[in-house]
Amino acid sequence: MTIPAAKSLPVRALLWLIFFVCFAPLPLPPLAGAQGGEIPFSPGEKLTFQVRWAFIPAGEGTLEIHPMATINGTRSYHFSFTARTSELADLFYKVRDRIDAYTDDAMTRSLLYTKRQDGKRNRRVAVNFDWEKNQARYTDIGEEREPIAVLPGSFDPLSVFYAFRLFHLHEGLELQLPVTDGKKCVTGKASVIRRETIKVRDTSYDTFLVEPDLEHLGGVFEKKRGSKLKIWVTADGTSTPVRIESEVIVGSFVAELVSREPAP
Secondary structure: OOOOOOOOOOHHHHHHHHHOOOOOOEEEEEEEHHHHHOOOOOOEEEEEEEEEEEEEEEEEEEEEEEEEEEOOOEEEEEEEEEEEHHHHHOOOOOEEEEEEEEEEOEEEEEEEEEEEEEEEEOOEEEEEOOOOOOEEEEOOOOEEOOEEOOOOOEEOOOHHHHOOEEEEOOOOOEEOOOEEOOOOEEEOOOOEEEEEEEEEEEEEEEEEEEEEOOOOOOOOEEEEEEHHHEEEEEEOOOEEEEEEEEOOOOOOEEEEEEEEEEOO
């Protein structure tokens, strides 16, 4: 899946791609996270990451779960992602983005997806879902597209990250989920490579290394042969990302967890 603005600047490409990896469609492996079918995250969680491009502090990304909301009469989770470049990176390309995503409270599908992007180019995107017709409609400033068909149980590019956290991870697992940005509905894949202990900012984590299939990702990823995206998530059942690395045409990026609220 090509993430909007990924071709504009490496900083924005990473700030988006590290969180908006697409995992493909059915069938699903058993849910795990919490035992007994419970969802392994809750409102109040806030994850903050620092992004570096080579040795340059490039920006910060924050994932947050807000109080439960109601969308079209359905009780829903409310997720948000904010991205901002550092003062140094602002000199080259300023990024101030916010995305909000809503899913039903059982985490089976998306209900609404919005994106506000300010900087060199402004966007006010909304993707509305009609599950009676299995359709999604994309709108932006001055642009309204025809509805597209989506697979049952599709997630938007942000909520798919949280849906991924419901999987019971183990070495060799192939992850699959349907995802759409309102322009097209695609399939992607990710593999659990191995379990390993890593150190991030003086803290040791028991993790799984996950590598997404980059077939549907564009921008700086499609321009380098052998590009890779590596994500280390905790092996405690919550699949909290603690480190992300990429190898792209313009160099290497690293994103590391610097703050987790509430603390585990």
